[in-house]
Amino acid sequence: xxxxxxxxxxxxxxxxxxxxxxxxxxxxxxxxxxxxxxxxxxxxxxxxxxxxxxxxxxxxxxxxxxxxxxxxxxxxxxxxxxxxxxxxxxxxxxxxxxxxxxxxxxxxxxxxxxxxxxxxxxxxxxxxxxxxxxxxxxxxxxxxxxxxxxxxxxxxxxxxxxxxxxxxxxxxxxxxxxxxxxxxxxxxxxxxxxxxxxxxxxxxxxxxxxxxxxxxxxxxxxxxxxxxxxxxxxxxxxxxxxxxxxxxxxxxxxxxxxxxxxxxxxxxxxxxxxxxxxxxxxxxxxxxxxxxxxxxxxxxxxxxxxxxxxxxxxxxxxxxxxxxxxxxxxxxxxxxxxxxxxxxxxxxxxxxxxxxxxxxxxxxxxxxxxxxxxxxxxxxxxxxxxxxxxxxxxxxxxxxxxxxxxxxxxxxxxxxxxxxxxxxxxxxxxxxxxxxxxxxxxxxxxxxxxxxxxxxxxxxxxxxxxxxxxxxxxxxxxxxxxxxxxxxxxxxxxxxxxx
Amino acid sequence: xxxxxxxxxxxxxxxxxxxxxxxxxxxxxxxxxxxxxxxxxxxxxxxxxxxxxxxxxxxxxxxxxxxxxxxxxxxxxxxxxxxxxxxxxxxxxxxxxxxxxxxxxxxxxxxxxxxxxxxxxxxxxxxxxxxxxxxxxxxxxxxxxxxxx
Numbered sequence: 001x002x003x004x005x006x007x008x009x010x011x012x013x014x015x016x017x018x019x020x021x022x023x024x025x026x027x028x029x030x031x032x033x034x035x036x037x038x039x040x041x042x043x044x045x046x047x048x049x050x051x052x053x054x055x056x057x058x059x060x061x062x063x064x065x066x067x068x069x070x071x072x073x074x075x076x077x078x079x080x081x082x083x084x085x086x087x088x089x090x091x092x093x094x095x096x097x098x099x100x101x102x103x104x105x106x107x108x109x110x111x112x113x114x115x116x117x118x119x120x121x122x123x124x125x126x127x128x129x130x131x132x133x134x135x136x137x138x139x140x141x142x143x144x145x146x147x148x149x150x151x152x153x154x155x156x157x158x159x160x161x162x163x164x165x166x167x168x169x170x171x172x173x174x175x176x177x178x179x180x181x182x183x184x185x186x187x188x189x190x191x192x193x194x195x196x197x198x199x200x201x202x203x204x205x206x207x208x209x210x211x212x213x214x215x216x217x218x219x220x221x222x223x224x225x226x227x228x229x230x231x232x233x234x235x236x237x238x239x240x241x242x243x244x245x246x247x248x249x250x251x252x253x254x255x256x257x258x259x260x261x262x263x264x265x266x267x268x269x270x271x272x273x274x275x276x277x278x279x280x281x282x283x284x285x286x287x288x289x290x291x292x293x294x295x296x297x298x299x300x301x302x303x304x305x306x307x308x309x310x311x312x313x314x315x316x317x318x319x320x321x322x323x324x325x326x327x328x329x330x331x332x333x334x335x336x337x338x339x340x341x342x343x344x345x346x347x348x349x350x351x352x353x354x355x356x357x358x359x360x361x362x363x364x365x366x367x368x369x370x371x372x373x374x375x376x377x378x379x380x381x382x383x384x385x386x387x388x389x390x391x392x393x394x395x396x397x398x399x400x401x402x403x404x405x406x407x408x409x410x411x412x413x414x415x416x417x418x419x420x421x422x423x424x425x426x427x428x429x430x431x432x433x434x435x436x437x438x439x440x441x442x443x444x445x446x447x448x449x450x451x452x453x454x455x456x457x458x459x460x461x462x463x464x465x466x467x468x469x470x471x472x473x474x475x476x477x478x479x480x481x482x483x484x485x486x487x488x489x490x491x492x493x494x495x496x497x498x499x
Numbered sequence: 500x501x502x503x504x505x506x507x508x509x510x511x512x513x514x515x516x517x518x519x520x521x522x523x524x525x526x527x528x529x530x531x532x533x534x535x536x537x538x539x540x541x542x543x544x545x546x547x548x549x550x551x552x553x554x555x556x557x558x559x560x561x562x563x564x565x566x567x568x569x570x571x572x573x574x575x576x577x578x579x580x581x582x583x584x585x586x587x588x589x590x591x592x593x594x595x596x597x598x599x600x601x602x603x604x605x606x607x608x609x610x611x612x613x614x615x616x617x618x619x620x621x622x623x624x625x626x627x628x629x630x631x632x633x634x635x636x637x638x639x640x641x642x643x644x645x646x647x648x
Contacts, residue, residue, distance in 0.1 A: 054638050167562065173514065173553045180521060180546050187539040190530050194539060195521065218583065225579040226572045228610055393610035394620060397603035400583060401628055404590060409638040417587040425580060433510055433564055451542045455535055463536035 003135060006352065010360030013060055014368060022057075022065040023365050027372045030072020035080055035384050036395065040089035041073035041332045042438075043220055046212045047399065049339055050406030053209065059343035060361040066339055067362055068369050070332050071123060071315045074274060075373045078115045078308055079384050083108060091274035091311040094282045098296065098303030105299050113245040114301055115308040116377040118256060121249070122309030123370045125260035126267070126316035131363060133268075134352070138324040141349035146457040147468045151477035153450050156270030156327050158481040160439055162488060163272050171439045174430070178443020179450065181206050188448075189455060201415045208338045210407055210420050211444060215437050217403045218424020221396050223431065228392060242378055248301075255285055255302050256309045263310030267317025273330030273438075274311040274318070281310030316366065323347055323359055326449065331438025334445045341445075507561030514554030522547035575609050582606055594643020595633070600625035 013019060026048075033044030045066050052062040077092030082099035095115065102111040144152070157175050161168040184195045185205025196202040249256075259281040266277035285306035286296050296303045318329030319336075326348040328334040340347050345358050352359045377384075407420050427437055461467035469475060525543035567573045586602040593601075603621035608614065633640050 051636070051638070055636060169553060169556055169560075173550070173557070176546055176550045176553065180543070180550070183543050183546070189535065190533065190539050192528055192530055192539055194528060194543065195524055221583070222576050222579055225575040225609060226567070228575065391610070391612070393607045393612035393617070396610060397606040397620070397624060400586070400602065400606060401599055401624065404586065405595075405628075405632050405638065405640055408590065408640065412639050412641075414587065414591050417590060421580075421583055421587055424583075428576075429510075432566060433506055434562055454542060455537045458537050459535040 003131060006135070006356060006360040007131065007364060009356055010362070010364030013357050013361030014064065014365035019061050019064050019361070019365065020368075022061055023068050023369050024372055026065040026068020027072040027075075027369050027376060030069035031076035031079075031373065031376060031384055032387060033069065034073030034076025034078075034089055034092075035388060036076075036390070039220065039395075039399070040077075041070050042216050042335065043399075044069045044073055045332055045335050045339075046209075046216045047402050047406060049212065049335065049342075050209045050410055051402075052339075053342055054406075054409040059340070059345050059355075060358045062339065062343060063336070063358060063362050064365040066336055067319070067366060070336065071312065071366065071369065072373055074123070074312045074315045075116065075119050075377055076384065077311070078119070079112065079381065080388055082111045082115065082304075083385055083388065091278050091314070092307075093275065094278040094307035094311075095304060097282065097307075098298070098300050101297070101299035102301070102304065107299070110245065111301075111304055112381050113242060113378060114249060115304055116374060116381070117245060117249040118252070118259075118305040118308040119312045119377075120370055120374040121256045122260045122263055122312035123316055123373075124367070125257075125309075126264040126313035127363065127366055127370065129261075129264050130316050130320055134320050134324050134359075134363070137320060138349045138352050141325050144325075144349070144473060145471060146453040146460070148471055148473045148477065149453040150450065150457060150468055151474040151481070152270070152325065152327060153446055153453075155477040155481040155484070156442070156446070157439075158485040159270055159272055160442060162484050163276055167434070168488075170433075170435045174435050174437070174439030175443040178440040178445075179447040180443075181211060181440075182444050182447020183451070189452070199415075201413060201419070206444070207410065207416065207419075208342065208444065209410060210416050211423055212335055212338065212441060213403050213407055214420035214423030215427035215440060217399060218421060219427035219431055219437070221400055222424070222428040224392055224396055249305070252302060252305045255305050258284060258288070259306045259309035260313040263313030264317040266310075267314030267329055268320050270321050270325075270327050270329055273332070274314040277314030277317075278307035278311040281306045319362075319366075323351060323362070324349060328442060328445060331441050334438070334441045338441075338445050502563035502565045504561040504563055506564040506566065508558050511554045511557030511559075511561065514550055514557065518547045518551035518554060521550070578609055579606065582609070591641045592644050594646065595640040596625040596629050597643065599628055 014023070029048070030041065030044060033039045034041060048066060048069055052065055073089055074091060077087060077089040078095045078099060081087045081092040081095035082103050085096050085100040087093045087096055099111050099115060102108070160175065161171040184202055186203060187194055193203065262281045262284060263277040266272055266280055267274065282303060285302055286293050289296065289302060318333045322328040322333040322337050326337065326346065328337045337347055345351065345355050403420065404417060407416050410416060430437065457467050458465070469478060522544060525540050525547065528540050530538055582602060582605045586598055589598040589601070600621040603624045604617045607617035607620055612620070629640065632638050
């Protein structure tokens with residue numbers, strides 16, 4: 001019963017006044033950044049990360065805050081999807097399909113309440129699965145050698161290349177750019193400088209925070225400048241009878257059960273996150289409803305409940321490989337992983353034993369966070385809806401100011417500000433060319449891990465590359481990687497045969 | 500401006516150049532003592548090879564990309580980049596409050612806020628921001644070199 005003992009310890013950590021306060025702040029801020037179009041969970045976490053770091057919070061408290069922002073944003077993303085037909089973040093795209101038509105039919109209040117309840121069910125169900133599976137996966141992963149890790153990371157990258165972004169080629173380029181950024185600085189095994197161009201600020205490597213903030217927040221500011229149009233919007237959300245909605249949502253229990261399981265497992269897969277989970281769940285629900293699916297896309301509540309359950313389940317699922325293997329499941333969890341490393345916590349199979357207060361404290365805080373988010377989102381949805389009408393003219397300077405403060409407070413160096421801007425302008429160019437930035441961050445976070453495991457494996461084998469294909473676990477990962485990488489090709493051939 | 504494959508082709512060429520420079524730099528790393536078969540150069544060389552290959556593929560099969568649809572977009576992005584650059588340059592010399600007020604004013608103007616409102620917002624954000632961040636949170640933000648003499 002070490003799971004229950006762990007959870008008990010976790011609740012003891014999460015219930016301290018500081019952590020409880022940070023949890024509520026994180027959930028509130030997360031809903032807000034999720035709701036505001038343009039500022040997704042990645043930006044929210046990226047902006048808060050240096051502030052949390054500079055404030056000297058303990059590791060578990062910082063993680064509770066940042067994770068609150070992360071899954072809080074999955075709650076918030078639906079608000080602008082439903083009211084404005086503009087997804088607040090990438091995973092809320094599917095929510096627009098049936099959520100916005102419901103709002104147009106005068107059922108905005110019903111749609112908001114139903115989706116909040118579905119988010120809660122999805123998030124909580126995934127947490128239960130996480131509580132059961134994470135320690136188990138951790139125990140399996142304890143036996144992984146360096147060769148297994150290399151294969152696992154290749155698998156993660158091939159999932160990413162196949163499923164994320166406009167084109168596999170561009171995703172691979174993104175990953176390689178991230179891996180290259182990770183090689184800058186002193187090589188820890190030999191102590192030699194690599195790719196520092198003689199700049200002392202780079203001797204310790206690219207500061208993770210600066211890369212994240214530059215790539216995401218600064219490029220976002222430029223994109224907002226580009227897409228700005230002088231139109232004012234008016235949004236209203238009406239209150240709703242919550243008791244009636246609770247009764248209604250029970251009627252969708254099988255939809256939610258299916259979507260939660262799909263969401264969780266898609267989230268667990270390395271490299272795939274909430275946006276893919278919600279798309280898969282929506283597709284499955286539509287197929288299940290065959291014969292009775294005329295309302296899908298025109299305001300069918302099932303089309304709203306399914307993606308909202310799934311994206312919250314995936315947000316929790318994506319934490320599982322991050323915590324137990326040290327391999328993040330999505331762009332935002334890659335940043336959370338970077339955050340853990342900053343606080344000298346190495347995520348991986350041993351974390352549940354060595355730093356239980358971080359691992360279990362985080363899981364316990366997520367249970368409470370889901371409750372806090374439900375409470376925040378049912379009665380206070382009107383406030384968040386009104387915040388949607390905040391003019392970008394007020395928002396962007398605030399974001400720019402926070403990024404500068406965050407980066408400057410690290411070392412007090414103007415060089416870091418310039419580096420952040422250079423990275424931000426590059427990030428903007430990449431996004432304009434159709435690159436997704438999550439692969440870059442994943443490459444950056446995993447670069448050192450991949451290289452050191454590769455070198456360690458070849459040291460063990462005295463230079464024999466076959467060590468990478470020897471253990472059963474490694475072989476499974478390589479086969480999965482090949483399967484995933486070739487699946488679009490197979491699908492295309494099949495489709496061609498069918499026609 | 501219309502969609503063109505030129506951007507992707509140019510970017511592929513840039514990647515090829517970066518891969519070359521990176522490979523040369525990796526090749527020139529000298530290690531006094533090496534106890535492992537791979538050493539610090541092998542992994543970077545592998546990355547350079549992958550980047551060069553993908554760069555060639557991108558030049559060969561580019562996507563169509565539309566950059567700006569009108570002049571206003573190009574102006575706002577360019578101006579925004581310059582505003583942030585100046586903000587970085589003035590952050591330490593002028594201090595947080597003055598530089599933030601100036602940046603906020605310029606940025607808000609780019610988003611179409613009337614001048615008076617933008618100026619008020621700049622001053623409010625600078626003062627509230629300074630006391631919130633430096634005093635309440637205790638973070639390290641520059642007070643300004645010009646006030647020191």
